[in-house]
């Protein structure tokens with residue numbers, strides 16, 4: 456058993472699908488885990504609201520790792536773009552993480568979630584594409600800003616996290632497109648996240664976890 460995370464504090468943003476799974480995996484690895492949600496109740500961080508970030512940073516004090524799983528996707532063709540939803544999408548993936556870096560004392564690493572759509576332009580995915588691409592660039596630049604604290608991004612392909620429940624065609628199409636012949640599983644993500652939190656020579660990088668999709 457690898458006990459390098461034992462006793463370390465991990466703040467996970469996002470109390471839903473992958474956020475919950477990452478929190479459980481980090482807890483099982485011996486970390487002391489805090490989960491922040493933008494919904495009321497418990498530790499509250501809304502990445503659209505800097506005051507909630509500052510308040511949580513003051514409440515928790517220094518943390519070893521921060522993992523941001525937040526997303527507020529706005530999938531719309533350019534003619535139907537909603538400005539407020541576009542700003543919210545950038546808050547979750549880009550501006551919010553910069554503010555996390557501003558307010559939190561992070562001792563070891565910051566991990567941002569990107570996504571494969573950032574590298575695969577298609578009509579209707581301009582906001583999700585640009586925000587996910589920008590998350591990877593944010594990791595690269597924050598790595599220089601926060602050094603020697605490490606900053607990386609994880610860019611998953613389609614993951615059967617629960618977010619696609621009711622849309623089996625998404626998972627079926629993903630299985631056809633990957634080289635490994637299946638969509639991603641939650642354990643694929645949690646294993647990679649734990650590795651990235653422990654990987655002390657990895658910074659400024661984006662890991663593409665997408666089953667070798669061509």
Ligand SMILES: NC(=O)c1ccc[n+]([C@@H]2O[C@H](COP(=O)([O-])OP(=O)(O)OC[C@H]3O[C@@H](n4cnc5c(N)ncnc54)[C@H](OP(=O)(O)O)[C@@H]3O)[C@@H](O)[C@H]2O)c1
Nearest residue numbers: 469470471472473492493501502525526568570613614616
């Ligand atoms: N599942 C996939 O196929 C897939 C593929 C590529 C990339 N990803 C990325 O992986 C990450 C997690 O995905 P998921 O499948 O777990 O989807 P999800 O359940 O929709 O996760 C999104 C999270 O964002 C949080 N959130 C939303 N607005 C927020 C805000 N204003 N402030 C703070 N938190 C906010 C939500 O948590 P609360 O409601 O608790 O705040 C939720 O846990 C996302 O960044 C997503 O883009 C997923």
